[in-house]
Amino acid sequence: xxxxxxxxxxxxxxxDAVGEDERSRFVERFGSSLTAAGFPRLPARVFACLLARDTxxxxxxxxxxxxxxxxxxxxxxxxxxxTTRMIHREREPGxxxxxxxxxxxxxxxxxxxxxxxxxxxxxSLREGVGLVxxxxxxxxxxxxxxxxxxxxxxxxxxxxxxxWEQRRADLA
Numbered sequence: 001x002x003x004x005x006x007x008x009x010x011x012x013x014x015x016d017a018v019g020e021d022e023r024s025r026f027v028e029r030f031g032s033s034l035t036a037a038g039f040p041r042l043p044a045r046v047f048a049c050l051l052a053r054d055t056x057x058x059x060x061x062x063x064x065x066x067x068x069x070x071x072x073x074x075x076x077x078x079x080x081x082x083t084t085r086m087i088h089r090e091r092e093p094g095x096x097x098x099x100x101x102x103x104x105x106x107x108x109x110x111x112x113x114x115x116x117x118x119x120x121x122x123x124s125l126r127e128g129v130g131l132v133x134x135x136x137x138x139x140x141x142x143x144x145x146x147x148x149x150x151x152x153x154x155x156x157x158x159x160x161x162x163x164w165e166q167r168r169a170d171l172a
Contacts, residue, residue: 023052042077047086050102057099085113112161115154122150
């Protein structure tokens with residue numbers, strides 16, 4: 001039996017307690033919610049599908065079957081989710097197959113890693129301030145305000161992460 005980062009086991013695990021019809025309804029509803037929030041449709045469904053599994057893991061073939069999509073479509077969706085750090089890939093021991101894993105605290109992982117996402121955007125915006133005529137121009141002011149906001153968010157995320165870690169410990 002293999003224990004995952006999310007604390008669940010894959011090999012030899014009992015089947016999920018939820019029926020496939022109920023799980024499919026959740027996947028489609030939650031995927032639609034994410035899509036309405038601006039998420040690409042198939043990555044939203046893949047993320048929802050992984051969240052809805054007790055193991056938090058599925059292979060590409062299992063994802064394709066569960067979502068009735070092609071392997072190529074799954075490949076693009078998991079690539080997007082890996083890039084955004086919402087899931088990660090692990091090699092199934094004793095196999096050449098990869099499994100895609102969502103951690104129990106996936107939202108935390110995404111939000112806390114947002115600083116890495118914001119860093120290149122902030123650097124480009126900062127450079128742009130000078131390229132559009134400086135802070136005294138309307139465009140320069142707008143870009144500078146964007147830099148300040150992203151720096152503020154990045155700093156605030158540190159405090160949020162610390163408070164969440166304490167709250168999560170309290171929940172356990």
